[in-house]
Amino acid sequence: PNEIDEKALPHEFDWLATAVHLNKGCYRGQEAVAKVHNLGHPPRRLVFLHLDGSGHALPDLGDEVYLGDAVVGKITTVGQHYEMGPIALAVIKRNTAVDEILTVSCAASGEKLSAHQEVIVPASAGAVIDLGEFRAKRGKD
Structure with missing residues (x-):
């Protein structure tokens, strides 16, 4: 993986x-x-990300995940789900609040996608x- x-x-x-x-x-x-x-x-935890599907780009492996201007993690797996749309797994800093909306910066296209977290590994x-x-x-x- x-x-x-x-x-x-x-x-x-x-x-x-x-x-x-x-x-x-x-x-x-x-x-x-x-x-x-x-x-x-x-120091880190694995999260499932629901990505904004209004753009046409998907992030690449290793693209950075931001909370505001701070880098909090990186994308490790990306996919296009038939019902949920664009999804990803990311490893982010443990203390990143679950209810925060994150931003994924697509290095190849320059697009920024909003991302909502779904807990896989809790901060605790x-x-x-x-x-x-x-x-x-x-x-x-």
């Missing part, structure tokens, strides 16, 4: 329940997986501890 690259963490796709065994022996990336699991949330995915409480305890040691 296009969503998985060298920076991907299983937490971003909510795979901890189905594909990752935290108690298994040593494996590549184990320290990064354990650190995110024990200390909080992953991977949460295991209260970081504020953890940091407070850590500061007292």
Whole structure:
């Protein structure tokens, strides 16, 4: 899949329940997986985007997703659904509010498409501890 690259963490796709065994022996990336699991949330999350279909362009893989003027993610998969019209998957920053309307910039055509999110992986995915409480305890040691 296009969503998985060298920076991907299983937490971003909510795979901890189905594909990752935290108690298994040593494996590549184990320290990064354990650190995110024990200390909080992953930095990104996977979302489904409903794209504005009034234009004729579809974004390409890797096109940027914006919230206002800030880049919050990138397009990883694009398609034209027979009922929903243009759709996409994107990996975006975890703290991007679900109700925000995003903009996808089509690099090839220069068009900007509005995009509404549908949650695949909630922003709370991977949460295991209260970081504020953890940091407070850590500061007292």
